[in-house]
Amino acid sequence: MTAVDQRPAPAAEPPPRRTVWAWALLRNSWRQLTSMRTALVLLFLLAVAAIPGSVLPQRAVNAEKVVGYFREHPDLAPFLDRLGGFGVYASPWFAAIYLLLFTSLVGCVVPRLLDHLRALRTVPPDAPRRLERLPQHAAPVAGPRDPAAAAAAAAAGLRRRRFRTVVREQPDGAWTVSAEKGYLKETGNLFFHFALLAVLVGVGFGNWYGWHGNRLLVQGSDRGFCNSVTQYDESSLGPRIEASDLPFFCLRLTDFVATYQDTGQPKSFGARVEVQTEQDGPWKPDEFRVNHPLRLPQANVHLLGHGYAPVLRFTDRYGEQQTKTVPFLPRDQMLTSEGVVQFPDVNIDPKTNKRNEDLQVAFEGVYLPTVDPNGSPTSVFPAERSPALFLTAYRGNLGVDAGLPGSVYALDRGQLANGELKQVSGARPQRLTAGQTWTLDDGSKLEFLGTQQFATLSIRYDPTQPLVLGGAAIGLLGLMLSLAGHRRRVWFRVSPPEASEPGGGGSLMEAGGLPRTDYPGFAEEFEQVVAAVRDERTP
Amino acid sequence: MADWSNQLMAVTVLTYLAAMVCYAAEYAFGDRSHIGRAAVRPARQLVGAGAPAEPPADYDVAAGAVARRDRGALFGLIGVGLNWLAFALHLGTAVTRGLAAGRMPWGNMYEFIIAVTLVGSAVWLGVLTRRPAVRHLGLFVTLALVVLLGAAGLIAYTPVGPLVPALNSYWYIVHVSTIILSSGIFLIGAVPAAMFLIKTGHDQGKRRFPYPLGAKVPAAVTLERLTFRLHAFAFPLFTFGALIAGPLWAEASWGRYWGWDPKEVWAFISWVVYAAYLHARATPSVKRTTATWIALVGFATMLMNLFGVNLFFEGLHSYANAGG
Numbered sequence: 001m002t003a004v005d006q007r008p009a010p011a012a013e014p015p016p017r018r019t020v021w022a023w024a025l026l027r028n029s030w031r032q033l034t035s036m037r038t039a040l041v042l043l044f045l046l047a048v049a050a051i052p053g054s055v056l057p058q059r060a061v062n063a064e065k066v067v068g069y070f071r072e073h074p075d076l077a078p079f080l081d082r083l084g085g086f087g088v089y090a091s092p093w094f095a096a097i098y099l100l101l102f103t104s105l106v107g108c109v110v111p112r113l114l115d116h117l118r119a120l121r122t123v124p125p126d127a128p129r130r131l132e133r134l135p136q137h138a139a140p141v142a143g144p145r146d147p148a149a150a151a152a153a154a155a156a157g158l159r160r161r162r163f164r165t166v167v168r169e170q171p172d173g174a175w176t177v178s179a180e181k182g183y184l185k186e187t188g189n190l191f192f193h194f195a196l197l198a199v200l201v202g203v204g205f206g207n208w209y210g211w212h213g214n215r216l217l218v219q220g221s222d223r224g225f226c227n228s229v230t231q232y233d234e235s236s237l238g239p240r241i242e243a244s245d246l247p248f249f250c251l252r253l254t255d256f257v258a259t260y261q262d263t264g265q266p267k268s269f270g271a272r273v274e275v276q277t278e279q280d281g282p283w284k285p286d287e288f289r290v291n292h293p294l295r296l297p298q299a300n301v302h303l304l305g306h307g308y309a310p311v312l313r314f315t316d317r318y319g320e321q322q323t324k325t326v327p328f329l330p331r332d333q334m335l336t337s338e339g340v341v342q343f344p345d346v347n348i349d350p351k352t353n354k355r356n357e358d359l360q361v362a363f364e365g366v367y368l369p370t371v372d373p374n375g376s377p378t379s380v381f382p383a384e385r386s387p388a389l390f391l392t393a394y395r396g397n398l399g400v401d402a403g404l405p406g407s408v409y410a411l412d413r414g415q416l417a418n419g420e421l422k423q424v425s426g427a428r429p430q431r432l433t434a435g436q437t438w439t440l441d442d443g444s445k446l447e448f449l450g451t452q453q454f455a456t457l458s459i460r461y462d463p464t465q466p467l468v469l470g471g472a473a474i475g476l477l478g479l480m481l482s483l484a485g486h487r488r489r490v491w492f493r494v495s496p497p498e499a500s501e502p503g504g505g506g507s508l509m510e511a512g513g514l515p516r517t518d519y520p521g522f523a524e525e526f527e528q529v530v531a532a533v534r535d536e537r538t539p
Numbered sequence: 540m541a542d543w544s545n546q547l548m549a550v551t552v553l554t555y556l557a558a559m560v561c562y563a564a565e566y567a568f569g570d571r572s573h574i575g576r577a578a579v580r581p582a583r584q585l586v587g588a589g590a591p592a593e594p595p596a597d598y599d600v601a602a603g604a605v606a607r608r609d610r611g612a613l614f615g616l617i618g619v620g621l622n623w624l625a626f627a628l629h630l631g632t633a634v635t636r637g638l639a640a641g642r643m644p645w646g647n648m649y650e651f652i653i654a655v656t657l658v659g660s661a662v663w664l665g666v667l668t669r670r671p672a673v674r675h676l677g678l679f680v681t682l683a684l685v686v687l688l689g690a691a692g693l694i695a696y697t698p699v700g701p702l703v704p705a706l707n708s709y710w711y712i713v714h715v716s717t718i719i720l721s722s723g724i725f726l727i728g729a730v731p732a733a734m735f736l737i738k739t740g741h742d743q744g745k746r747r748f749p750y751p752l753g754a755k756v757p758a759a760v761t762l763e764r765l766t767f768r769l770h771a772f773a774f775p776l777f778t779f780g781a782l783i784a785g786p787l788w789a790e791a792s793w794g795r796y797w798g799w800d801p802k803e804v805w806a807f808i809s810w811v812v813y814a815a816y817l818h819a820r821a822t823p824s825v826k827r828t829t830a831t832w833i834a835l836v837g838f839a840t841m842l843m844n845l846f847g848v849n850l851f852f853e854g855l856h857s858y859a860n861a862g863g
């Protein structure tokens with residue numbers, strides 16, 4: 001076994017000087033850190049430390065859930081937050097464990113690499129004096145050739161079996177053949193451990209130099225978006241990336257096709273888009289699906305979801321018209337969708353040309369692509385089989401001018417609570433199908449023109465993905481070599497026949513074998529090798 | 540077809556149960572059996588590990604013991620036969636399920652457990668064919684299969700349904716099939732691991748439950764080596780399935796190759812723990828029993844991922860509650 005369990009050397013003589021004492025401490029700690037036992041403990045710690053991240057909601061995975069957790073556990077949450085409980089995999093203590101582990105790995109693997117390189121260049125050691133002491137042994141058998149020729153033939157046979165082989169002449173006239181095989185085990189093991197390092201480095205740099213953004217894109221050639229931070233609904237850039245580093249491209253959704261099973265289970269989603277990859281360049285058609293992202297230079301566009309955006313035309317009390325296309329967010333599998341359409345700039349008196357904040361208008365409600373014939377308030381199928389919009393009208397101050405960023409998918413509840421915004425339609429929501437018009441109490445009108453589809457896109461770039469994948473693949477190969485391989489040595493001793501024997505020609509051949517790693521099949525292999533070499537010896 | 544599958548499932552569990560009863564009967568009656576002797580031998584004489592089980596020459600056999608041996612061995616053989624039958628039925632369950640759904644039968648937790656246990660059963664029968672001497676483990680293997688299949692039917696049953704589009708991918712098939720294969724092998728690996736610990740305790744003279752169970756199983760070295768070989772085979776498969784194919788699919792589907800979703804977290808934990816097992820086994824100063832405990836912890840984390848994560852946590856992978 002090449003792996004030696006390194007333990008700190010026993011404390012030497014009382015150190016004469018302080019610096020030496022410090023040096024010894026340092027050296028011992030390093031030895032301790034790079035021992036396999038420590039690696040084992042750190043591996044275990046890593047596994048345990050990963051657990052909280054699956055129990056507590058994680059900001060990086062789902063920030064809304066973290067907010068929910070704070071609401072439900074107002075006392076506990078801030079405490080957990082201080083410990084990094086909502087960002088376990090970016091927390092200092094998690095990093096401490098894996099950095100220690102990888103320091104230990106480097107400290108362990110680099111010396112092993114040097115040892116192995118040396119071992120690859122050195123020849124197998126000479127045969128031990130007493131081959132019968134070895135785990136495998138084949139008693140001497142006489143053959144017709146003289147020792148030198150027999151040893152050469154044996155060596156040739158071993159080399160053919162890909163053993164690294166040396167032949168040595170002994171002072172007593174005997175010849176020995178030393179052979180070793182299975183260096184690939186250690187090679188594979190080293191590849192595996194170095195590949196782990198490559199993966200860690202790749203993941204780290206990917207975090208630094210990668211970026212991603214989410215964007216909800218409504219169908220229509222006038223609603224395209226271009227790759228810049230301001231155009232994302234949500235984005236995050238790695239610490240080494242500036243907003244100006246994002247590559248240029250623009251995208252518009254021309255069509256979205258979804259197919260469903262009869263049960264409403266989705267079968268397939270596909271988005272047709274037009275892409276522009278150079279400033280003022282041509283728009284090229286393309287398409288992508290779930291599991292088949294759009295691969296652009298330095299960016300991948302993934303399809304995450306889709307929904308409907310009702311198109312609504314509002315005619316205010318002075319006859320001014322405004323049309324808005326507003327995405328309604330799906331709430332369930334059947335695409336029951338919720339949303340709000342706000343018209344802050346309406347009911348402007350043409351005489352004064354002044355906006356009256358108390359006459360702003362908004363409609364809130366749900367869109368059902370397929371209305372339930374039995375009257376339940378949810379959609380019963382995700383495609384638009386019998387669509388209808390159910391809206392409630394509000395008038396008053398929407399609170400959108402306060403400068404606070406509000407949701408575009410819900411009304412400001414504060415304004416409703418303080419009475420500045422009032423419901424102006426009946427207790428039950430107004431039902432609208434495409435083409436229908438609803439006249440409000442003050443004579444203003446809302447017309448439902450139809451819907452457009454929208455797609456939610458996740459756009460990312462991770463420059464080190466190939467390194468991580470390559471590292472993982474090499475690691476796997478190394479792992480398999482290491483787990484399947486066996487290091488073993490075989491020796492032959494070919495002696496001149498006993499002096500007493502008549503004729504004087506021929507030789508005696510004895511063999512021994514040593515498995516250097518746990519290898520249950522060694523006995524069989526040894527027998528085969530010995531038998532084959534003996535056959536070669538008798539032509 | 541879906542009904543067939545459900546009925547086959549019930550019959551499968553019953554057949555495994557019957558096989559288990561036979562193995563148990565052999566265990567109870569067959570203390571002088573061929574296998575029983577192979578198992579008690581190492582306590583008395585030192586034998587090279589992995590040597591074929593042959594009765595020691597100095598063994599004097601009482602007349603009554605011969606009859607009991609035959610009865611015990613007979614039960615054992617019936618057990619093996621039933622085990623093969625159960626495997627065939629089990630295969631039928633999975634195939635009819637796949638036909639009913641018109642896709643690979645591993646789209647939800649119920650199907651996943653059926654597939655994992657099917658692989659486990661196949662690996663066990665393979666091991667049994669190559670080394671009949673480990674037959675006494677059959678009791679514990681079938682016990683594990685019955686428990687898991689029962690849990691699948693009781694907790695995780697899901698009617699046949701199609702896959703959601705995100706699961707409809709080439710990498711997904713590679714990802715799930717390798718995880719199923721490796722989980723099945725880890726499952727079978729956990730049985731000799733547990734029995735090795737029990738056997739070691741028994742050899743040290745411990746007699747409290749569960750150590751008496753170690754009375755008739757194969758020699759400790761044999762169990763330990765079997766444990767290692769199963770794990771060493773499953774680990775690269777699991778590495779490929781969970782840490783390479785899975786991320787490749789996640790990248791194509793969700794845009795990121797790794798996102799610390801609860802299922803990913805627990806796959807990572809299992810991988811680290813199994814790596815620790817292989818590591819511990821290669822560390823000379825760590826005892827084999829300690830290493831084997833780590834392997835069992837690894838299996839516990841796999842179970843956690845299979846049941847706990849699907850049922851308790853919500854994530855992108857939670858197809859268990861999405862109804863298929």
Ligand code: HEM
Nearest residue numbers: 003034035036039104105108189196482483814817818821
């Ligand atoms: C980053 C964490 C690590 C992981 C995931 C890991 C994983 C593994 C695995 C799975 C094996 C068994 C397969 C094989 O033989 O190739 C192994 C073997 C080995 N590891 Fe690690 N390892 C880690 C860190 C370390 C460290 C820090 C050391 C040194 C202290 C080390 C030294 C060894 C040695 C010497 C072997 C070979 C055992 C033998 O001869 O079979 N590893 N490692």
